[in-house]
Amino acid sequence: MTLSQIWLLYRSISQNQRLHARRHPMFEKNLVMKILSYIFIAFWAVYLIAIGVSLYQAFEGTALEAFDWVDGGMVWFLIIDFLTRFAMQETPAQNIKQYKLLNIPTGFLLHTFLLRMGLQPYNLFWTFFFIPFGLLAVPQFYGITGFVGFIIGWWLMFVLNSYWYLFWRTLINRQFFIFLIPLALYAIVAYWGIFYDEANPWLFNGTALLMRGFCQWNPISWLIVAVLIVPLYMVNHRLQKTAIYVEIAKTEVVRQVKTRNMTFLDRFGVIGEYLKLEIKSTMRNLVVRKQFLTGTLCMLMLCGLFSFTDVYDGMPFMRIFICVYCFTCLGVMTLTTILCAEGNYIDGLMVRKETVLALLKAKYYFQCLMLLVPLGFSLMPIIEEKITWMTALGCLLFASGAVFPFLFQLAVYNDSTIHLNEKLTKAGRDTKVQMMMSAAALFLPMFVMYALVECFNDQVAAISMITIGLIGTVLHPLWLRNIYKRFMKRRYQNMDGFRNSR
Amino acid sequence: MNLTIEKLTKSFGEKIALDIDHYAIHTGELIGLVGNNGAGKTTLFRIILDLLHADSGCVTIDGMVDGQPVSCDTSKSESWKAYTGAFVDAGFLIDYLTPEEYFRFLAKISGISDSVLHHRLLQFDGFMNGEVLGQKTLIRNLSMGNKQKVGIIGAMLHYPQLLLLDEPFNFLDPTSQLAMKYLLETYSKEQRATIIVSSHNLTHTLDICSRITLLEHGQIIKDYDKDYALLTSEIEAYFKGVTLENNKDV
Numbered sequence: 001m002t003l004s005q006i007w008l009l010y011r012s013i014s015q016n017q018r019l020h021a022r023r024h025p026m027f028e029k030n031l032v033m034k035i036l037s038y039i040f041i042a043f044w045a046v047y048l049i050a051i052g053v054s055l056y057q058a059f060e061g062t063a064l065e066a067f068d069w070v071d072g073g074m075v076w077f078l079i080i081d082f083l084t085r086f087a088m089q090e091t092p093a094q095n096i097k098q099y100k101l102l103n104i105p106t107g108f109l110l111h112t113f114l115l116r117m118g119l120q121p122y123n124l125f126w127t128f129f130f131i132p133f134g135l136l137a138v139p140q141f142y143g144i145t146g147f148v149g150f151i152i153g154w155w156l157m158f159v160l161n162s163y164w165y166l167f168w169r170t171l172i173n174r175q176f177f178i179f180l181i182p183l184a185l186y187a188i189v190a191y192w193g194i195f196y197d198e199a200n201p202w203l204f205n206g207t208a209l210l211m212r213g214f215c216q217w218n219p220i221s222w223l224i225v226a227v228l229i230v231p232l233y234m235v236n237h238r239l240q241k242t243a244i245y246v247e248i249a250k251t252e253v254v255r256q257v258k259t260r261n262m263t264f265l266d267r268f269g270v271i272g273e274y275l276k277l278e279i280k281s282t283m284r285n286l287v288v289r290k291q292f293l294t295g296t297l298c299m300l301m302l303c304g305l306f307s308f309t310d311v312y313d314g315m316p317f318m319r320i321f322i323c324v325y326c327f328t329c330l331g332v333m334t335l336t337t338i339l340c341a342e343g344n345y346i347d348g349l350m351v352r353k354e355t356v357l358a359l360l361k362a363k364y365y366f367q368c369l370m371l372l373v374p375l376g377f378s379l380m381p382i383i384e385e386k387i388t389w390m391t392a393l394g395c396l397l398f399a400s401g402a403v404f405p406f407l408f409q410l411a412v413y414n415d416s417t418i419h420l421n422e423k424l425t426k427a428g429r430d431t432k433v434q435m436m437m438s439a440a441a442l443f444l445p446m447f448v449m450y451a452l453v454e455c456f457n458d459q460v461a462a463i464s465m466i467t468i469g470l471i472g473t474v475l476h477p478l479w480l481r482n483i484y485k486r487f488m489k490r491r492y493q494n495m496d497g498f499r500n501s502r
Numbered sequence: 503m504n505l506t507i508e509k510l511t512k513s514f515g516e517k518i519a520l521d522i523d524h525y526a527i528h529t530g531e532l533i534g535l536v537g538n539n540g541a542g543k544t545t546l547f548r549i550i551l552d553l554l555h556a557d558s559g560c561v562t563i564d565g566m567v568d569g570q571p572v573s574c575d576t577s578k579s580e581s582w583k584a585y586t587g588a589f590v591d592a593g594f595l596i597d598y599l600t601p602e603e604y605f606r607f608l609a610k611i612s613g614i615s616d617s618v619l620h621h622r623l624l625q626f627d628g629f630m631n632g633e634v635l636g637q638k639t640l641i642r643n644l645s646m647g648n649k650q651k652v653g654i655i656g657a658m659l660h661y662p663q664l665l666l667l668d669e670p671f672n673f674l675d676p677t678s679q680l681a682m683k684y685l686l687e688t689y690s691k692e693q694r695a696t697i698i699v700s701s702h703n704l705t706h707t708l709d710i711c712s713r714i715t716l717l718e719h720g721q722i723i724k725d726y727d728k729d730y731a732l733l734t735s736e737i738e739a740y741f742k743g744v745t746l747e748n749n750k751d752v
Contacts, residue, residue, distance in 0.1 A: 257600055257638055266610075273610045277596065284598040284640065348594035348656075351551050352611060353583040420598065421642070492555035499593065 009104060013112050017095065045128040052133035059137075064208075066137040067150065071211035072204035075193065077126065078161050079186050085122075085165045091173065092117065092166075093243035100244065110240050114233060117166065123158045130154050138215055146215035153214030156225045163232040170236075170243050257284075274355075274362030281341060285420035288334075288341055295333035296373070302326050303377030317450055323387060324445045326374040327399040331367050335407035336438040338363065343417030343498030350495065357484040360411060364476060368400050391458060394465030398445055401472025405479050407441050412486045415497025503565040503585065503664040503696045504528050505550070510559035512545055512720070519545045520720040522559070527698065527713075529565055532690045534711030535700040536737065542720035543700040544590065547668050550698075551588050552576045563664060565696075587662030589653035589670070597642035601634045601652050604641060605659060612660040619659070626655045629681045646673040654682070658689065665689070665697045671706050679703075683710050704737060716740060 059066035092113030099109050130151055138147040168182045193203020213221025262279065265272035282292045303326045342349060342359065349355045378392040445465075452461035472479070487494070505527040512520040520542045527533055535543050548554035550561050556577070563582045564573035574581050588594070596604055609619040623635070633648050634655075641652055650673045657665060670686075671679050687710050690697050701707045707714065714737060716724035726736065 257640055260603070261606065270611050273607055277599075277607065280603070281598060345593060345596045347551075347553055347590060348596065350553060351583060351586065351588050351594070353580045355611065358611070491552075495553055502593065 006108070009108070010112050010115075013099070013109070014116060017116065020095075044125075048126070048128035049132050052129045052131070053136065056133050056136040065141065067134070067211065067215070068208045070133060070137075072201075072208040074157065074207035074211070075186070075190050075203060078157065079190070081126070081158055081161050082165050082182065082186070085162065086169075091170050091243065092240050093170065093247045096240075096244055097248055100248065106241065106244070107237075110237050110244075114163075114166075114236060114240070117162055118159045118233075120162070123155060123162055126154065126158060127151060142215040145217065149214040149217050150211065153211055153221065153225070156229070160225060160229050160232065163229065163236055166236050167232065167239065170239050173243070174246065270358045271362050271365065274359045275366060277359075278362055278366045281420075285341065287418055287420055291334050291337070292330070295330035296370075298329045298333070299326055299374055300377070302329070303374055303380075308380065317446075319387070320449050320453065321446050323378070323391060323395050324398075324449060325442065326378065327371060327395040328403050328442060328445065330370055330373075331399060331404055331407055332438050332441050335363075335367065335404065336410060337414065337418055338408065338411045339414050339494075340416055340418040341420055343415075344420060344502060346417075346495055346498045350491065354484075356487060357481065360408065360480050360484060361477075364404060364408065364480060367404055368473075371396050371399055388458060388462065390462035390466065394449075394462035394469065395445075397469025397473060398449075398465040399469070401469035401474075401476075403441050403445055405472050405476070406444075407437060408480070408483055410437055411483050412490060415494040416501040417498045419502075503563055505664065505696060505698075506562045506564075507550075508559055508562070510546075510549065510561065511557045512542075512549060512554065513557055518720050520549065520556075522546070522720075522722055525715070525722055525725075527696055529696055530690065530694045531696055532686065532710060532712045533696075533698045534707035534714045535698060535717060536702075536704065536707055536714060537700075537717035538741075540719075541717040543717055544668055545720070546717070547588070547590055547666055547698075547700065550576060550666060551586075551590070553590075565663065567663065582664075585663040586666070587657035587660060587664070588666040588668075589650075589657040590666075590668040592649060592653070594653050594656070595641050595649060597649075598640055600638065600640055601644070601648075602636075604652060604656060608656050608659050614660060622659060622661075623655075626658075626685070629655070629678065629685050631678060631681070647675060647678060650674060651678065658685075661693055661695075663693070663695050665695055667697070667699050669701055670699055671701055671703045679706060682706075686710055704741070708737065 055070065056066045059069045062069070064072075092110060096106075096109050096113060100106070134147050134150045138150045142149070164182075168178065171178045189203065193206075194201045210221050210224060212218075213224075260276075260280070262276045265275050268275065281288050283289065302322050305322065339346075339356075339359075349359065375392060375396055378387065378395075381387045382389050382392055449461050449465060452464050507522050507525040509524070510520060510522045511518070535546070537543055545554065549556045561576045562573065563576060563586070564571070566572070567585050572581065572585070576582050596607070599607065605619060605623060606616070608614075609616070614622070630651060634644070634651055637644070641649060644652065650670070654667060654670055657667065667686075670682055674682060683706055686697060686699065689695060699707065699711065712727075714724075714726045715722055716726070716737065724736070724740070
């Protein structure tokens, strides 16, 4: 291949990768999500700048120079960077599949993706911290060239870390428990290098010395990093070459499934059939199962904290927060994407009469049934007299009669299918309305209850919540039918959205 | 069941996907809907089934159900769903169920008892060819052909008086295609049901259908009654003509 061909291919692949991210159906659709992600980046950028400035001030005038402290603590930066990459960085083997049959050498493709990985903007994210810190700390000793060396040196360390992460991530993709190895390695190195011999922490001293070398443009520092990066790059190149075939040959493990009739639900007629569907969906679909497990775990954790510890005893708002959150978190986590799972087979449901209404009813009863779990857990704080039984009942009924009706409104507006068996990050993202509704469903009840407790007392607050909740719960056939009617009015728009996002 | 389409139009942006002034299908007819890709077959199915909003016009279904006259506009009422069965694509399948669970679910929501379901499934035994039931596999893990079979059986399970199948011969092996043909012919005769089948497989469509409707760019350009010799030669001539025309452009 000529140089111009290489450049053309590199540019084309880079362009495709950018479009891949930009043209994700949900990302294109969701302006708020885009704005929020920019705000998120800006927030962290400002936060890192502030930390950079304040760390310099904190270390100024100590026994070591400020940059020595930061350079010596390199391992902590690398650990945090390593962990954050799990949410950000994909392996090249996952992206190379679509190019595999084209007339492009695989080796070239791998070099392109690995090079792009080294040059990705994320490796520059920490410069928000190092530029202000370096500007304050380095030039007074090593001049502006020293500062440039300092920044490039740190950037190279994050490039090194990205290849280090890639190596482990590829292995983790094959066997999940391998993630324990890098974590153990980091822990051993940090302990042995910093805490084991506090009088002479070799890792601290070594990394500080390495970075001083960058500031002085000492060839040994550059050589050390090159000696680490180049072999790691080559190892990754080799590893990815085999990983491509693993990725291409990857098939879902088909396990034998036992047909479950759940006959005990037959007595509830059509609703019972949809309850079975709800239970099977939770058991057999990765995304739904994860949503459900995360919600249940949150619920159990908070119930446990509240029941068995005195962490929140002196904090009235936290007491209300946890009490309300225990009863609502599972609903918030699973109902914000209500009907999104059904988007996969919505056509089949819609050619049958009132199936969506029966489905909504089944979902409501399922959620109400799940409220018995936090109720059971709240018996402990009731016995310990941290809350009254009326408060627990108030939270339960408020969830079933006010929070759930509120969240069920999303059934009218949700129109994006979640991919049932994908990883959660690929399944689909929350939209503007979903985010607003879930935040409101979590915090409004807390503020209502807190206001009632502050204005009156616990008992009045509990009675008010029981009353509101009871009305909403008893009237559920009415508001569910109303939701169904509104859903039917928007059905073409929703079905179109579900089909387009499948 | 009679199905009547009046002044139906549907556009996607500038492109007219469907423009049918009048089209009537009568009880007991087995209609073959043929046309090239993008002719509007699936769009027509989706509008009939109220899965897509028409820009104008209406689709009416009327006939006798249990001795009672019924009539409704499919976009304004849901009553037609009780006597209509359809399979368009995998978007109709609840793929995290096993075929047995799926059929049982459909039976329950259609008011069919377990014993009746068992009896009805026996009638599809030949079509399933031992590859669908008893596999202990979720629908999503079945082959495309077997998914297609599950969808078609699911659509026919409650003995609908109006049956719509979009490309039913797709993904099926030759044996299953023949079984499918036999199934449709038998069902049409025994149930006196109205059946609409869209297909690219001209041979099978011409073999079983009593009437063939040819769609092009969303319009019905020919509507042939059964006269096998004439019908076959005319339709084949049409598609040959289209092919020649396209090749000329190339």
